[in-house]
Amino acid sequence: MSGIEFIPMGHSEKPPRAVWLAPLTVVLGSLMTLLPVVAVVPFLPPFGLMVLLGWRMVRGDSMRVWVPVLLGFFDDMVSGQPLGSAMLLWTLCVLAIDVLDTRLVWRDFWQDWLIASGAIGFCLIAGRLIASPFGSHVDTALLLQLVTSAALFPLIYRLCAWFDSDVRKH
Amino acid sequence: MAPPRNRRPGFSRRAQYGLFIGYVGAAAGALIGAVLLLLSTFNPPAFAAVRSVFAEVTTPVASGLDWVRRSLGSIPAGIGSYFAVHGENARLKKQIADDAIAVSRAQTLDQENRRLRALVKLRDVTTDAIVAARLVNSSSSSTRRFATLNAGSWQGVKRGQPVRDPTGLIGQVIETSPNSARVLLLVDPESIVPVRRSRDGLPAIASGRGDGLIDIRSASVASMGFRVGDAFVTSGTGGVFSPNIPVARVIRTQGDIAIAQPVANPDALDFALVQQTFLPEPTPTPSPSATASPQPAP
Numbered sequence: 001m002s003g004i005e006f007i008p009m010g011h012s013e014k015p016p017r018a019v020w021l022a023p024l025t026v027v028l029g030s031l032m033t034l035l036p037v038v039a040v041v042p043f044l045p046p047f048g049l050m051v052l053l054g055w056r057m058v059r060g061d062s063m064r065v066w067v068p069v070l071l072g073f074f075d076d077m078v079s080g081q082p083l084g085s086a087m088l089l090w091t092l093c094v095l096a097i098d099v100l101d102t103r104l105v106w107r108d109f110w111q112d113w114l115i116a117s118g119a120i121g122f123c124l125i126a127g128r129l130i131a132s133p134f135g136s137h138v139d140t141a142l143l144l145q146l147v148t149s150a151a152l153f154p155l156i157y158r159l160c161a162w163f164d165s166d167v168r169k170h
Numbered sequence: 171m172a173p174p175r176n177r178r179p180g181f182s183r184r185a186q187y188g189l190f191i192g193y194v195g196a197a198a199g200a201l202i203g204a205v206l207l208l209l210s211t212f213n214p215p216a217f218a219a220v221r222s223v224f225a226e227v228t229t230p231v232a233s234g235l236d237w238v239r240r241s242l243g244s245i246p247a248g249i250g251s252y253f254a255v256h257g258e259n260a261r262l263k264k265q266i267a268d269d270a271i272a273v274s275r276a277q278t279l280d281q282e283n284r285r286l287r288a289l290v291k292l293r294d295v296t297t298d299a300i301v302a303a304r305l306v307n308s309s310s311s312s313t314r315r316f317a318t319l320n321a322g323s324w325q326g327v328k329r330g331q332p333v334r335d336p337t338g339l340i341g342q343v344i345e346t347s348p349n350s351a352r353v354l355l356l357v358d359p360e361s362i363v364p365v366r367r368s369r370d371g372l373p374a375i376a377s378g379r380g381d382g383l384i385d386i387r388s389a390s391v392a393s394m395g396f397r398v399g400d401a402f403v404t405s406g407t408g409g410v411f412s413p414n415i416p417v418a419r420v421i422r423t424q425g426d427i428a429i430a431q432p433v434a435n436p437d438a439l440d441f442a443l444v445q446q447t448f449l450p451e452p453t454p455t456p457s458p459s460a461t462a463s464p465q466p467a468p
Contacts, residue, residue, distance in 0.1 A: 034228055034307050036236035038317050038436040040357050040382035044310035065192045069199030077224040080309025080316045082210040083217045087203030091196050130207065132313040136359030136380035142313060 016167045018062035022055045023071060025163060030075040041141040045149035048075045049090060049123055050116070053153070054160035056097055057112040062164070068094045085130050086123070093119040112157070117150040124149070215345065222347030225318065229350035232307040233320045299443040301325045305340075305353065305436055313380060315358035317341070317436060319351040321444070327351045330410060332445050338416035338433030339363065339404060340442055353442075356417070356432050357382050364389070364407040365417050367400055376402060376417055376430070384418045386428040396420050396428035409449030 007013060030048030052071060055062045072086035079086065100115060124146050132138055179185035210216050251258075303321035321327055323346045333340045333353050341361065345352040354361050359380040366373050373389040386402060400420040406413035418430035436442075 031228070031231075033310055034232040034235060035310060036232060036239040036307055037310060038305045038308045038355075039310040040315065040355070040436070041380075042309075042311060042313050046311050064195075066195035066199050069196065069203065072203065074224075077221055078228060080312035080314050082207060082214065083220070084203040084205070084207030084210060088200050088207055089203075091200040091203065095193075095196060095200070128313045130211065132359045132380055136313070136378075137383075138313045138359065138380035141381055145311075 016059075016062075016164070018055070018059050018164050018167070021163050022059070022062040022160075023067060025160075026051045026055070026071045027074055030071070030078055033078050033080070042138065042145050043141070043148075045145060045152055046075075046079075046120065046123065047156075048079075049086070049093075049120060050149060050153055050156045051160065052090060053093070053097075053116040053119055054156040055164075056094060057116060057157060058160040059164050059167075060101070065094060065098065066091075081127055081131050085127050089123045089126055093123060109154075109157070113150075113153060116153050116157075120149045120153070121146050218345040221352070222345060222350075225345075225347050225350045225352065229306065229318055229320050232318060233304070236304060236306040236320075299445055300331065301327060301444050302441040303327075303444065305439070305442050308355075308436075313359070315355040315361075315378065315380070316344075317353045317355055319343070319353050319442060319444070320349070322346050322349045322351050324348045327444050328447075330447055332411045332415070332447070333442050334415055334445060335434050335439040335442055337439075338418075339411065340434050340436050340439070342410065343444065351444075355436055356434075357384060363411060363417060364405050365402040366405040368403050368416075369400065373405060373407070374402060379429070382432075383421075384430045384432055386418065386420065386430050388426065395426075396423050398422060400428065400430075401433075402430065406448055410447050412445065412448040 026048050029051035032044060032047040035044070048071065052063075052068060068090040069087050072088070072090040073083075075081075075086040075090070076083045097115060097119070104111060124142060128138060128142050179189060206217075301321045303319050303325070305317045306320050308317040309315065317340075319327070319333065327343055327346050329343055329346055331343045333343060339356055341353045341355040341358070343351050344354045355378070356363065356376070357378040357380070359378050361378040363376045364373070365376045365386070375387050375389050376384050377387070379385050386396060388396075398420055402417045402419070404411040404413055404415045404417055416433040418432050420428040420430045422429050
């Protein structure tokens with residue numbers, strides 16, 4: 001068979017699997033907190049947010065723009081942050097990326113990485129300010145967590161691109 | 171990356187309105203998130219019921235993962251003990267012979283002790299453990315320090331009960347659901363425990379720092395200064411934690427504040443013991459104003 005798929009007249013294309021796989025992988029990313037480790041410092045990168053940003057960068061139309069509200073609600077339920085923090089911060093990040101899309105129209109991986117790192121940093125720092133008292137000594141651990149998350153983001157990006165590989169790219 | 175395709179979805183009004191309503195929904199969702207955030211900031215246990223529903227589903231999964239971790243962790247020790255078993259056998263035989271004398275002496279002392287205790291009618295204050303369960307996961311990605319206990323209200327766990335292990339205090343139960351409970355660890359930035367110095371009974375307050383250590387502040391007027399190595403145990407003040415549970419040991423001092431290392435490591439423990447609250451909560455006295463004062467007629 002050649003690589004060209006035959007679609008009869010009047011039939012629409014099969015929807016890409018990103019439609020259901022994207023929310024599912026974000027939920028699985030949030031569930032990484034079920035790892036059987038009782039941590040005394042925050043060390044785990046926010047995988048739910050990273051997968052969400054990965055999908056947003058790899059395939060912008062994989063999720064409706066309001067889906068981060070629901071995904072954030074689930075993340076708040078399992079992450080230990082007060083309810084509403086991921087709902088608010090994740091949605092703000094996605095909306096901000098939508099605005100950036102109209103400004104930086106043509107961009108490559110490096111800019112995607114920079115934007116995602118900025119979004120992760122915003123969510124982590126704002127989450128820390130919301131959840132913990134101002135005087136608590138969590139900032140060193142938070143900085144390490146941020147650097148780890150930014151360094152791991154290309155991996156998540158590749159993973160999302162691999163999940164999305166059922167669609168022919170032009 | 172090419173420019174996104176969804177900016178203006180053709181000439182279809184329906185598609186354009188759909189996109190617009192999507193953005194309205196996102197903004198409304200963010201607003202709802204902000205409201206919920208304010209509510210949960212000013213009243214932290216507000217959404218405990220919703221959280222407990224999710225905890226009921228996720229805790230069995232976490233318990234399974236915890237079991238896998240423990241099984242894998244015990245493999246190297248198992249192999250090592252297989253090869254060391256001969257040497258160990260010989261060593262133990264020798265030790266039994268050595269211990270026989272000590273055992274007989276201890277038996278005499280035990281009998282004497284029992285007789286003396288019966289004489290003075292001393293009653294042991296036992297703080298019974300309600301349940302022994304495992305801490306299966308924690309909020310590893312958040313700056314707050316919560317852990318999940320895989321026992322809940324069906325096993326008798328109630329809100330406010332202290333959680334400890336044989337070496338020391340771990341934290342306090344703050345939310346319960348039928349089969350799981352949420353434990354606020356000692357090192358959480360919002361955890362506060364009344365303690366006293368084991369050496370001289372100096373009252374102090376142990377509050378979590380968030381980085382795995384504990385701040386100790388003197389609670390008495392005369393700040394006598396802390397020394398490295400001072401051990402602190404719970405004082406029983408406040409009635410939640412029963413007295414004399416080891417809490418922390420000072421590792422350095424900063425002026426009036428001492429920085430201490432918690433005695434119990436929540437990640438290394440086998441079982442966490444949930445204890446009764448030291449003093450039961452006082453029954454609420456009915457306020458006369460609630461029923462006695464009738465509403466003034468308009």
